Amino acid sequence: MMKAMIFNIQKFSLHDGPGIRTTVFFKGCPLACLWCHNPESQNERQDLLYDREKCVMCGMCAKVCPQDAITAVGDSMVTDLTKCDFCGRCVIYCIPGAREIAGKTYTVPEVLDQVLRDRTFYEESGGGVTLSGGEPLLHIDFAEELLRSLKEEGIHTAVDTSGAVPFEYLQRAAKYTDLFLYDLKLIAEEKHLEFTGGSNQEIRENLRKLTEIHDTIYLRIPIIEGVNAEDIFIEETLDLIAGLKIEEVHLLPYHSIAKHKYKKLGREYDDGAMQVPPSATMERFRKMFTEQGYKVKEGV
Ligand code: SF4
Ligand code: SF4
Incomplete structure (x- = not known):
């Protein structure tokens, strides 16, 4: 039976889509962002x-x-x-x-067994189940089957994706996904390579193509002083998404809460270049998006 490596099934999650949700965190990621809050997600193995x-x-x-x-x-x-x-x-x-x-391997029925226990909370709060990671769509066969089964059960589904996957994976997931949480970190290719370890060309292209087949996409943008907290980045982002159907923009100010996890994994966490953005910067960025007609939320 099909299995996937999952490192957490987090109940009562309030930040991965509407209402009360259960978030299923998959292991494995095509990127390695320096600020990653889930470093234990990056490795596909345990x-x-x-x-x-x-x-x-x-x-x-x-x-x-x-x-x-x-x-x-x-x-x-x-x-x-x-x-x-x-x-x-x-x-x-x-x-x-x-x-x-x-990291533990699960079958689709095993995940369903866990997440369906909180159906009442989803129904009462307008919540549901979110697939996150790592990159959940690296496990596309498993993710598609899980999403399909959840829709059969009438559960609201969300997928939190880096977009760094073949577009076909997004297409397959889109059939059973109510909401995409699409991460966008940097626009300039060299900086993207430097800070995430991967190219953003596919991510940018996939975002455009996804808006053509799906109309509920929240753009999630981490704001990190020393990395991307500059007006030019917001201007480039606005250029990229001009004319695309983006339902909401979520601005996520950097924090170093995950620092201890790196230590536990025996890894260095180099936050020298990364700082919490000043609230005035967050406010200015919020305004830059709202002035263009976007609905903006902060820290969700
Ligand atoms: S280190 Fe721990 S998990 Fe690894 S083989 Fe030994 S007892 Fe098992
Ligand atoms: S030596 Fe440390 S890690 Fe090992 S069992 Fe004792 S408390 Fe736990």
């Missing part, structure tokens, strides 16, 4: 997270690991991931909860 702050160095994880993958080095426990098969024993035996595995 990840092992270790929180040094919670670890009391009891050594239990090393004792129970069947692969002999964990060693105490100085004041922390180091895992040799080339040996680890993600059996999860160290997670179960770690009493302080310093260890965690991100």
Whole structure:
């Protein structure tokens, strides 16, 4: 049976579309944005997270690991991931909860079983289910089947996409998707490559083509001082979307809440160049969009 690697099924989500929602976070992403809030989503495979702050160095994880993958080095426990098969024993035996595995394979019926439990909340709040990630459409066969099944159940569906996928994937998802949350980060190609690790040509082209086949698209734009918080970026964005049917524009001010996740993954988080944008900048950008007739929301 078809399976996909999912790292979280988050209930009572209020920021991924209208009403109360359940958001299904898929692993794997074609981009690697420097500010990514879900670094555990980028890898298509499982990840092992270790929180040094919670670890009391009891050594239990090393004792129970069947692969002999964990060693105490100085004041922390180091895992040799080339040996680890993600059996999860160290997670179960770690009493302080310093260890965690991100990523589990699910079938479509397993996801449905989880998300349909909150049907009453969706109905009462005008909510539903959102597919996010990572990039959910990298798992297009699974995503299409899940979206189709949700529509059969009468559930409102949203897809949060980077747009960095073949257009055919967006077409297939569009048949069963009520709302697209479409991320746009930078317009200048060189900067896009520098800060996200990927080209934006396909993303820009896909946005235009998607507006031709779907009429409920919210554009989601992270605003990051030091990266894209400049009038020229907003002007270029306005040029790009001129004449396209964009239902709402969401401006998302940068924050570094996810910094601790990088540490747990053993990765560096270089936020030197990235800062929270001043509120005056956010207000100016909001005005630039509203003056062109767009409905704008901030921080959603
Ligand atoms: S079992 Fe948990 S608390 Fe004990 S050494 Fe391992 S990670 Fe640290
Ligand atoms: S998940 Fe299993 S194999 Fe990997 S480090 Fe933990 S106990 Fe060892």
